[in-house]
Amino acid sequence: MAIIAVYSAKGGVGKTTIATNLAWCAAQGRAPARRTLLWDLDAADGAGFMFALEAGRKRQARSLFAGDVQPHALIQPTAYAGLDILPADSSLRELDGLLLRMGQRHRLATLGRQLERSYDRLILDCPPMLNELSAQVLRAATLVIVPLPPSPLSARGFDFVVEEIRRHTKRPPPILPVLSMIDRRRALHNEALAANPTWPWIPLVSAVEQCAVHRRPLGAFAPNSPAADAFARLSQGIERKLAQMAQRAAQAA
Numbered sequence: 001m002a003i004i005a006v007y008s009a010k011g012g013v014g015k016t017t018i019a020t021n022l023a024w025c026a027a028q029g030r031a032p033a034r035r036t037l038l039w040d041l042d043a044a045d046g047a048g049f050m051f052a053l054e055a056g057r058k059r060q061a062r063s064l065f066a067g068d069v070q071p072h073a074l075i076q077p078t079a080y081a082g083l084d085i086l087p088a089d090s091s092l093r094e095l096d097g098l099l100l101r102m103g104q105r106h107r108l109a110t111l112g113r114q115l116e117r118s119y120d121r122l123i124l125d126c127p128p129m130l131n132e133l134s135a136q137v138l139r140a141a142t143l144v145i146v147p148l149p150p151s152p153l154s155a156r157g158f159d160f161v162v163e164e165i166r167r168h169t170k171r172p173p174p175i176l177p178v179l180s181m182i183d184r185r186r187a188l189h190n191e192a193l194a195a196n197p198t199w200p201w202i203p204l205v206s207a208v209e210q211c212a213v214h215r216r217p218l219g220a221f222a223p224n225s226p227a228a229d230a231f232a233r234l235s236q237g238i239e240r241k242l243a244q245m246a247q248r249a250a251q252a253a
């Protein structure tokens with residue numbers, strides 16, 4: 001099972017939008033279908049909302065980390081075959097204190113391993129924070145996706161993430177920056193594309209915003225839109241990267 005973290009210390013950069021659409025692409029998209037789990041680590045519960053899940057009454061998302069409840073007890077199916085969610089709830093607000101008290105630096109990775117027989121892809125939707133949870137995400141991830149709105153400040157933000165990843169892991173996972181909100185009518189955005197021609201990008205369009213209105217991923221209501229294509233390309237790029245990593249690991253073994 002590959003663990004794909006959608007990560008940034010910044011808020012509002014498109015993490016949940018990318019995580020939810022990538023999860024749909026992995027399970028239902030053009031590439032071979034992967035059994036996919038989307039794990040929402042943000043107390044705001046954006047991923048559950050995007051898939052129109054009923055907000056759970058139980059506040060057990062944090063208990064999972066304490067070992068009081070098993071992941072499979074909290075996982076919910078979505079309306080899409082092959083795509084499940086491990087939803088967030090407000091108990092995650094106090095998760096960091098628990099992780100620090102537990103003192104297990106790889107707790108998230110250990111929980112991830114409990115899921116590897118059931119899923120091929122685990123996609124983590126992260127809260128915009130730098131804390132013990134984000135450090136654990138970086139230690140567990142096979143690959144880190146960093147959404148960057150196109151601005152000079154984002155480039156600084158990206159350097160910061162790279163530094164953060166190196167600080168927390170001896171063997172840093174590959175990091176894939178994604179320009180998350182590109183408006184081709186704006187000169188600055190075109191400059192960002194020209195400066196980073198190999199980075200994947202997602203257009204800034206109302207169809208993407210509509211995901212939160214329809215509470216469905218883009219591929220489910222606008223499968224032929226340019227933005228759905230952009231998510232499909234991003235997903236295919238991730239699959240190619242994972243295949244390369246697997247090949248290199250096999251050669252090294």
Ligand SMILES: Nc1ncnc2c1ncn2[C@@H]1O[C@H](COP(=O)(O)OP(=O)(O)OP(=O)(O)O)[C@@H](O)[C@H]1O
Pocket residue numbers: 010011012013014015016017018042046126127128180181182202203204205206208209210212
């Ligand atoms: N490519 C896009 N085009 C148009 N709107 C977008 C795009 N990407 C994200 N948005 C909108 O931007 C807002 C923030 O996106 P999102 O919630 O995905 O960011 P986030 O990084 O998860 O935020 P937070 O840090 O608060 O969790 C949302 O209203 C979303 O619909």
Ligand SMILES: [Mg+2]
Pocket residue numbers: 015016017042046126
């Ligand atoms: Mg979010």
